[in-house]
Each structure stands twice: as structure tokens, then as C-alpha cells.
Amino acid sequence: MKAMILAAGKGTRVQPLTYDLPKPMIPLLGKPVMAYLVEHLAKYGVTEIMVNVSYLHEKIEEYFGEGDQFGVQIGYSFEGYTNDDGEVVPMPIGSAGGMKKIQEFGGFFDQTTIVLCGDALIDLDIKSALFEHRRKGALASVVTREVPWDKVSSYGVVVSDADGRITEFQEKPSQEAARSNFISTGIYIFEPEVIDLIPSGVPFDIGAQLFPLLAERGLPFYAQSRPFNWLDIGSVSDYWEVLQNVLMGEVAHMDMPGTRIEEGLWVGLNTSIDWHGTTIEGPVYIGSGSKIEAGVHIVGPSWIGHGSHLCAGAEVVRSVLFEYTRVLAGVSLEEMIVFKDYSVDRKGEMKHVSEYASEEWVNARDRRSRRRKGDESEPGQQEKEHP
Numbered sequence: 001m002k003a004m005i006l007a008a009g010k011g012t013r014v015q016p017l018t019y020d021l022p023k024p025m026i027p028l029l030g031k032p033v034m035a036y037l038v039e040h041l042a043k044y045g046v047t048e049i050m051v052n053v054s055y056l057h058e059k060i061e062e063y064f065g066e067g068d069q070f071g072v073q074i075g076y077s078f079e080g081y082t083n084d085d086g087e088v089v090p091m092p093i094g095s096a097g098g099m100k101k102i103q104e105f106g107g108f109f110d111q112t113t114i115v116l117c118g119d120a121l122i123d124l125d126i127k128s129a130l131f132e133h134r135r136k137g138a139l140a141s142v143v144t145r146e147v148p149w150d151k152v153s154s155y156g157v158v159v160s161d162a163d164g165r166i167t168e169f170q171e172k173p174s175q176e177a178a179r180s181n182f183i184s185t186g187i188y189i190f191e192p193e194v195i196d197l198i199p200s201g202v203p204f205d206i207g208a209q210l211f212p213l214l215a216e217r218g219l220p221f222y223a224q225s226r227p228f229n230w231l232d233i234g235s236v237s238d239y240w241e242v243l244q245n246v247l248m249g250e251v252a253h254m255d256m257p258g259t260r261i262e263e264g265l266w267v268g269l270n271t272s273i274d275w276h277g278t279t280i281e282g283p284v285y286i287g288s289g290s291k292i293e294a295g296v297h298i299v300g301p302s303w304i305g306h307g308s309h310l311c312a313g314a315e316v317v318r319s320v321l322f323e324y325t326r327v328l329a330g331v332s333l334e335e336m337i338v339f340k341d342y343s344v345d346r347k348g349e350m351k352h353v354s355e356y357a358s359e360e361w362v363n364a365r366d367r368r369s370r371r372r373k374g375d376e377s378e379p380g381q382q383e384k385e386h387p
Contacts, residue, residue, distance in 0.1 A: 001130060002111055003046045004099060005037060006186075007118035008054035008079050008092045013235045014119075016342035016350060022056040024118030025063065026233060028246055029303075030257050030287070032063060033233060034118045038070045041114075044126040047072040050108050051118070052098035054079040054090040077102045097204040103195045110192055115206075117186030121231040121242065123252060124187060129224060133189045138222040140194050140214055142166065143187040145230055149175055154234060155183035156207040160223040169211035182223065184211075185230050237348045240337055243320055247283045247301030256285055268306060287323065 011023030024034035053060050053076050067074035079098055080090040103109050133141040144158050152175055159168035159180045198204050214221040229251060231242045246254050258266040264282015270289050277295035284298050287306030297315040305323035315332040322339045335346045344350045
């Protein structure tokens with residue numbers, strides 16, 4: 001069995017996290033979500049993995065390389081072009097179109113392939129899924145999950161008969177139009193013949209075009225409904241909820257990094273905590289090189305990224321602070337994600353630092369970088385503090 005990880009999307013619903021990161025590189029416990037997928041594939045002996053890339057492709061390629069550190073082989077297919085000025089321009093061609101391009105280039109899909117979206121945590125029993133796929137003689141299988149009816153419009157909806165054969169596939173229908181509340185988890189098993197059905201040289205999507213085509217033609221196209229953990233990072237609010245679950249220890253095989261120095265508190269190396277008046281209610285992780293001043297109050301689940309600085313009297317409650325975030329004295333952040341110059345609440349409402357009326361937090365690394373370039377302040381001037 002081979003594997004394909006879909007990683008070419010821009011991840012607009014997870015902005016601002018994807019302003020500087022491709023969606024599969026969004027971190028969970030300090031590690032990109034795609035790394036967990038690669039490790040899971042390796043666990044089941046799937047060691048040949050293709051990845052289609054486009055937006056910020058170099059960040060994926062630089063992190064994973066050719067896969068040696070994971071015990072696998074990773075290949076890449078870039079979707080885009082180089083213009084007359086030598087600039088690399090991303091241009092995704094659809095999830096199915098990306099697979100067709102790979103097949104025409106090197107013939108990678110010469111055996112059964114598991115296809116995964118690069119933005120979800122899973123613990124699927126791949127061996128059992130493959131067994132069911134083959135037992136039913138499927139050309140294509142989709143692993144499904146039942147969701148509340150008010151969530152169906154965010155997913156591809158699967159309509160199947162009593163034997164699991166898919167009779168219709170609806171890509172993100174309205175709640176009123178949806179004919180089922182079983183949705184695609186973005187985990188598929190394809191036989192090579194599926195790729196033959198994808199037209200050449202045109203953008204083509206798996207959910208919007210390929211799956212309806214399979215259903216309309218009455219081909220052996222099956223749904224699988226099986227118990228497993230599936231944590232989808234479809235939006236910023238999803239990311240906040242997933243990380244809360246992970247920090248609470250509710251996801252198997254995902255252990256907190258660092259050293260546990262007391263119940264519910266993990267720290268990285270070279271972390272400074274002034275315990276005078278400071279209270280920390282776990283689970284909380286404080287990254288390496290972070291400084292916690294006196295009188296700080298942290299309530300978990302919270303993640304404090306490396307190089308961060310919580311000034312005296314600051315309060316962080318059930319929040320995620322990316323690396324090099326500074327929370328100023330007396331400021332309270334509750335159920336927030338702070339990423340460089342942006343904050344996002346658990347509902348997905350995003351604010352730039354310029355929208356805050358008073359000084360609250362600052363991305364310390366970004367300010368130091370700008371100062372070194374001479375963009376903001378003269379040498380020796382105190383660090384500028386932003387909202």
C-alpha cells in the first residue's frame with residue numbers, strides 16, 4: 001500500500017495561522033499535524049508517501065525532506081509555475097487533479113493507495129480499513145463519520161445503501177439539501193483505476209467532481225463507518241478545541257513535551273518562572289526560553305510557546321500563545337489564540353494588534369527583527385509594546 005497526503009490548499013478558514021504556515025504545518029504540541037500523519041502511516045508499514053504542495057510549499061519540504069527521519073520515503077509534486085521574473089507562483093489544480101498530475105509524471109499510483117487530507121489527527125486502524133475495502137471489492141472507499149445536522153454544510157455528505165455502497169455524494173450541501181448526516185473524513189482508499197477516471201490537464205476535485213462521478217456511474221464505491229479518533233482542523237475554532245482536547249490528555253498517544261515539574265505543568269528547557277504570587281492550574285505547557293514574571297495566573301488547558309514572556313500580573317486562561325508572544329503587565333487573555341500580530345477568540349473572531357485600544361500583547365521576536373532592520377526604532381531604544 002502507498003499513501004498520498006493532500007497538502008496543496010491555502011487554508012483560508014484557519015487564517016491568520018496560515019498567513020505564514022501551510023495548513024498541514026499547524027502545530028499541535030509543538031509538532032506539525034502532518035508529522036503525526038506520517039508517523040501513523042509508518043506505524044502501519046506504509047513507507048512510500050507522495051505529497052502535493054503549492055502554497056508555502058517550501059515549509060513542508062524543508063521540514064520533512066525525503067522522510068528519512070520518519071523511516072519513510074516522501075516525494076513532492078508542486079502545483080504552480082515559474083513566471084518570467086523567476087518567481088514561483090502557486091496554482092493548485094484540485095485534489096484529484098493533483099493526483100492525475102503525479103500519475104502522468106511518474107506513475108506512482110500502481111497499487112492500492114490510502115489518501116489523507118493533511119490537516120487532521122487520526123488513529124484509524126489502516127489494516128482493518130484496507131481489509132474491508134478489499135473484502136467488498138471496492139474501487140474506492142471513503143471513511144465516514146456521523147455529525148450533527150447543523151455541521152453537514154462544512155463537509156462532503158455521503159449517501160449509501162444498507163451494504164455501504166455509495167449512491168450519492170454531496171459536496172458541502174446546505175442542511176436543508178443534505179440527504180444524510182454521514183460525512184467524509186478526508187480519508188480514502190483508491191485502486192489505481194480510480195486515477196484513470198480523472199481528466200488530464202484540468203483542475204479536478206475529489207469531493208466536488210470525482211466522487212459524484214463514481215456514484216453516478218454505479219461503480220464499486222463504498223463508505224466505511226468505523227470507530228476511531230478524527231480531529232479535524234477545519235477552522236480556527238476547531239484548532240482551539242482540538243488543542244484543548246490534546247492538552248487534557250484526551251487523545252491517545254499524544255504526550256506533552258518537556259519535563260513535568262508538578263502536577264499538570266510541563267516546561268521546556270531554560271524556562272524562568274518567578275513563583276512569587278504566581279499560580280498555574282494545569283494542564284499547562286510553557287515552552288523553552290519563556291519567562292513568567294511574579295503574580296502571573298495561568299489556567300489550563302493552555303500552551304505558552306517558546307520564547308514567550310508573561311509580564312507581572314498577566315493572566316492567560318485556556319489560551320494558545322504561539323512562540324515569542326509577550327503579554328503585558330495586568331493583561332488578561334481568555335480562550336484566545338495569539339499568533340504574531342493577530343489574536344483570535346474561540347469563535348473565530350480575528351483582530352490585528354492595531355485594532356486594540358490599549359497595549360495588551362506584542363510579538364517580541366517580530367519587533368526585535370524589525371528593530372534590527374531599522375524599521376521601527378533607533379538602536380538602544382526600548383522595545384516597542386503593541387496591543
